Amino acid sequence: MSKTQSIERIEVIDIDSWPTCEGLEVPLHPRRKRRWSPPATARRARPPKPPPLPPPSSSPPAMSTEVVVEVIDYVDKRSPPSSPSVLEPLSAIYADYKEASTSSQGLRTPRKSLRAAWAALSYGSETDSGGSDNEDGFEAKPCFIQTACLSALLSPEDDEEDDIFDPAATDEAATAGVSDAAVASTSGDSDPPPSATHLPRSLYDFDWRPFPKAPISPALRRESFSDINVGPTIPSVDPYDIFINIWDRQFMEYIASETNRYAQQMAACMLDNSHTLSPNYSRIGKWKDTTADELYVFFALIIGMGIVVKSRVEEYWGADADLFYTPGFSKYMGYSRFLILQRYLHFANGEDMCGLELTDSEAKLFKIQPVLSHLNNRFQSLYRLKQNITLDESLLLWKGRLDISQSIPNKVASMGIKSYEICESQTGYLWRFEIHAYTRKSQQREGPLNASTPAIVLELIQGLEGKGHTLWMDNFYNSPCLARHLKSVGVDCAGTLRTNRKYVPQALHSLTANNMADGEITGLTSGDVDIMVWKDNSRVGLISTYHGNAVSRVHGATKPILVHDYNIMMGGVDKKDQLLSMYPIERKRTKVWYKKLFRRLLNVSILNSYIIHRQTSSSSSTPPLSHRQFRKALVKSLLSNHDSRLIPKKPGAVNLLRPTKTDLHHRLVQYPFTGKQRRRRYCVKCRKLVNTYCQGCEKTVCMEPCFLSLHI
Known part of the structure; x- marks a missing residue:
């Protein structure tokens, strides 16, 4: 029988009976509450009992009608931990180890202190009644985390001793609980007799046990994290410099070349279908190859549309000098040129898909994949994440037909294009993302980790292993085996849990809201993974790799410290979406779904640039800009640095931003068929063999650039 099914009954108790501890996380902004305060002239001490009624002849005291609204900061009045006897010896051991690691001579750790540390690392273990755990015929191996921590506590001199502490033969203090080990480490008694310690044999071997009576501080069980060199990797505070580091010129020139190629392909297709291409009826007849500078101006206008919000695109180029007049847009680009750039903006050649072995996801995202990979x-290269990160999904509204469209009822956009994102919890910086196209499974792993959801989590955290980050997730992603795997690679995880997940004891899953009263809680631990079920307004399952069973009393409410930290750190993706909603540049309608996704990614890149600006400004003397000021400064910088009228031109260069006139008598047509093929002749300018000619002057010319250069 699996050990996850051996727990038949669990103890459901009131949350006030659990030990008290402080949460590890602090909100970015202190919680503030508006509270009414009477004016100073009317303030007086409230008597314990209502005063007697005044006589009829007495007049009521004069009261001022002034109302004062006072903003009062909440003060955290949490009580200290209830079991200092356990935390003090462990803190002393950890302090001795840090001192030894920094000194040149080293420090020998006492044997009893090592036993106390091993008992702390064997969190949740209890003495088994009779027999050994090796009934299945294989040897019990210590957990990765516990072995790594113990090897760090051992000094080089201890390895040569005969009585070295062996993790495979731990004493009774380690298995009996943390409190006994802590007492043994501080007293002068002899060492207790050794016995076998129950540790996980594999990734899926969970020995769920009740929490020990003396909890360990979450800070001791949490992975160590260094705050050195976190944040932006570039020192610049200028909005333009930060944005150019994301959308560099090399990538913009690539987009310009793909846009030009796609426009030429569409023009050739129109020639083949209609045999004529008249400038009167199609903007493609006035097409000119775009450049990286013009695309920067195009981006600046799109960003400006998120600041100056109008319901229709043509209103930005309105000629009526009224209240809604915005002449700045027509000053830098004509309306027709903006529409044709928006129509033929392209990122990848669809013909390159032929001959490539692509998965369903790669084939669906092929036309936007260069932008996804580049961003x-x-x-990731421009920012190093802090300790707390959030993994959640985001939804881009799309109402059209799309086979990868997803539905999330609790999102503002209930249906659209879903993306899985890792963001920094407090700032909302988007570090890595993946667009949901099809169900993806890992081919390297077996068992529950091969499912699509754990495969997404493990793919998104690549590069963060061993750095001590804490990953906050909701119940869509969390599971016991995923939490153990993340802990084994040096990443803590915490969040809510669906109790019907595999390896969760049936006793916890059977607890419903009807079986629990308000304020009741229960939980189990396997040493490295803790799971709990708490009844507040509703029943909620929780999982963590370091929080334990401590609770906190904050603002008059008692809740697990896991819930307290979860409420502070889980909103990274939601914070990003909230900041983006103030400048909706992707709200414009389009028939192509990946172009709307491109606008969302452009908006996210501006937000990431703003976060880098804020973080860099905080470490310098330059005062940071607000979000709106940052976007306005970025638009002005893009226009001033890339507007063709302000850039020195080469001799013979044509200004692409000014409207051009075309002689309507000249139009490009194709030669008729001679047999099975069209007649082909050499272009009068570039000497390229083509099948098109100008009907007005009867010259054999190619579409681009010879036809336009001859008749403009």
Whole structure:
């Protein structure tokens, strides 16, 4: 029988009976509450009992009608931990180890202190009644986390001793609980007799046990994290410089070349279908190859549309000098040129898909994949995450038909394009993302980790292993085996849990809201993974790799410290979406879904640039800009640095931003068929063999650039 099914009954108790401890997380902004305060002239001490009624002849005291609204900060009045006898010896051991690691001579750790540390690492273990755990015929191996921590506590001199502490033969203090080990480490008694310690044999071997009576501080069980060199990797505070580091010129030139190629392909297709291409009826007849500078101006106008919000695109180019007049847009680009750039903006050649072995996801995202790969690389290289990170899904509204469209009822956009994102919890910086196209499974792992959801989590955290981050997730992602795997690679995880997950004891899953009263809680631990069920307004399952069973009393409410920290750190993706909603540049309608996704990614890159600006400004003397000021400064910088009228031109260069006139008598047509093929002749300018000619002057010319250069 699996050990996850051996727990038949659990103890459900009131939450006030659990030990009290402080949460590890602090909100970015202190919680504030508006509270009414009477004016100073009317303030007086409230008597314990209501005063007697005044006589009829007495007049009521004069009261001022002034109302004062006072903003009062909440003060955290949490009580200290209830079991200092356990935390003090462990803190002393950890302090001795840190001192030894920094000194040149080293420090020998006492044997009893090592036993106390091993008992702390064997969190949740209890003495088994009779027999050994090796009934299945294989040897019990210590957990990765516990072995790594113990090897760190051992000094080089201890390895040569005969009585070295052996993790495979731990004493009774380690298995009997943390409190006994702590007492043994501080007293002068002899060492207790050794016995076998129950440790996980594999990734899926969970020995669930009740929490020990003396909890360990979450800070001792949490993975160590260094705050050195976190934040932006570039020192610049200028909005333009930060944005150019994301959308660099090399990538913009690539987009310009793909846009030009796609426009030429569409023009050739129109020629083949209609045999004529008239400038009167199609903007493609006035097409000119775009450049990286013009695309920067195009981006600046899109960003400006998120600041100056109008319901229709043509209103930005309105000629009526009224209250809604915005002449700045027509000053830098004509309306027709903006529409044709928006129509033929392209990122990848669809013909390159032929001959490539692509998965369903890669084939669906092929036309936007260059942008996805580029931004993922730039976002990760420009910023180093702090300890707390959030993994959640985000939804881009799309109402059209799309086979990868997803539905999430609790999101503002209930249906659209879903993306899985890792963001920094407090700032909302988007570090890595993946667009949901099809169900993806890992091919390297077996068992529950091969499912699509754990495969997404493990793919998104690549590069963060062993750094001590804490990953906050909701119940869509969390499971016991995923939490153990993350802990084994040096990443803590915490969040809510669906109790019907595999390896969760049936006793916890059977607890419903009807079986629990308000304020009751229960939980189990396997040493490295803790799970709990708490009844507040509703029943909620919780999982963590370091919080334990401590609770906190904050603002008059008692809740697990896991819930307290979860409420502070889980909103990273939601914070990003909230900041983006103030400048909705992706709200414009389009028939192509990946172009709307491109606008969302452009908006996210501006937000990431703003977060980098804020973080860099905090370490310098330059005062940071607000979000709106940052976007306005970025638009002005893009226009001033890339507007063709302000850039020195080469001799013979044509200004692409000014409207051009075309002689309507000249139009490009194709030669008729001679047999099975069209007649082909050499272009009068570039000498390229083509099948098109100008009907007005009867010259054999190619579509681009010879036809436009001859008749403009």
